[in-house]
Amino acid sequence: MSDDLETRRLLDTPARRRTLLTALGAGVGIGVGVVGMPSPAMAAAAGWSNPTLGTLTSGYKTPSRPTHTGWDVANSQGTPVYATADGTVRDIKTNSYPGDTTSGPLPGRTGNSVHLNHADSYFSYYGHLHRVLVSVGQRVSCGQLIGLMGNTGNSSGPHLHFEIHRPRLTSTDPRIFLANRGITLGATAPVGSTGYPSVSQGASGWVPRTIQYLLRARGISVVVDGVFGPACTSAVKSFQTSRGLYADGLVGPITWTALILPLREGNSGDLVRGLQTALNARGADLLVDGSFGSVTANAVRGFQSRNGLVADGIVGPVTWSVLI
Numbered sequence: 001m002s003d004d005l006e007t008r009r010l011l012d013t014p015a016r017r018r019t020l021l022t023a024l025g026a027g028v029g030i031g032v033g034v035v036g037m038p039s040p041a042m043a044a045a046a047g048w049s050n051p052t053l054g055t056l057t058s059g060y061k062t063p064s065r066p067t068h069t070g071w072d073v074a075n076s077q078g079t080p081v082y083a084t085a086d087g088t089v090r091d092i093k094t095n096s097y098p099g100d101t102t103s104g105p106l107p108g109r110t111g112n113s114v115h116l117n118h119a120d121s122y123f124s125y126y127g128h129l130h131r132v133l134v135s136v137g138q139r140v141s142c143g144q145l146i147g148l149m150g151n152t153g154n155s156s157g158p159h160l161h162f163e164i165h166r167p168r169l170t171s172t173d174p175r176i177f178l179a180n181r182g183i184t185l186g187a188t189a190p191v192g193s194t195g196y197p198s199v200s201q202g203a204s205g206w207v208p209r210t211i212q213y214l215l216r217a218r219g220i221s222v223v224v225d226g227v228f229g230p231a232c233t234s235a236v237k238s239f240q241t242s243r244g245l246y247a248d249g250l251v252g253p254i255t256w257t258a259l260i261l262p263l264r265e266g267n268s269g270d271l272v273r274g275l276q277t278a279l280n281a282r283g284a285d286l287l288v289d290g291s292f293g294s295v296t297a298n299a300v301r302g303f304q305s306r307n308g309l310v311a312d313g314i315v316g317p318v319t320w321s322v323l324i
Contacts, residue, residue: 056186073186075149076149082190109161111128124163130148148282198253200233200249209277268290275323303323
């Protein structure tokens, strides 16, 4: 998909509506060959999301791995991982590394990982992450970015180990579970993979840091510390007022669209620093120096290629929306 071809459609179509269409099953295809799979005509159930994109490798309780209580979805390190449903972060593990054999939030699980509580006694588990982007007790929404795929713990390559439980420690086959809700594990576009997130006071991490760089690029004074506190909220309101937007201090799809600008090799400044910060969160290892040189251009092309975009190194609305 080309930024140039899609710019008008993205600007004219609210990201929230695109997300809803994804949740309702636009373009859903169901795999075959697994007992209990529903028909391909079944639409995706609202409120559930595919956790990531990639190739299915090791399956649920196979004859060779009868204690493997989830599915592995392989892709490049840094591939986004999303919450499969609304919930609360029950446990996390961080500071793991390749070969780490210590237990994660669930017994016997290893690597950086996230464990979510959901309604109706459901739980989900996401293992071997490169980076965890949520904290214990945090509320998350369906399709919200919670981590980046990695190779930490007892792992032979970058992948997501994904489990569904109901109740806790009573696992079910997550591929069939999602298929019964119209979602093909690893293939259906995750709810959070299109459109911009809604970010407000209380958030912290790379997304608020990116916002702060974008605000500074637009002439708004704000400290770049990755903390969306009262000062950052005031800065967002100032920007919204300057653009004739509703000044609620919340950075949603409309404010994101106003903040971003197209970038290409040769650009420099805080907007590029925001881009470099987001690329690093997706697995790049860039110096955040505000210079869009060949190294940053190569990182952009790599991200675009991994996400099915035209790998032209130009960061337009489509690339920004998938990146954030």
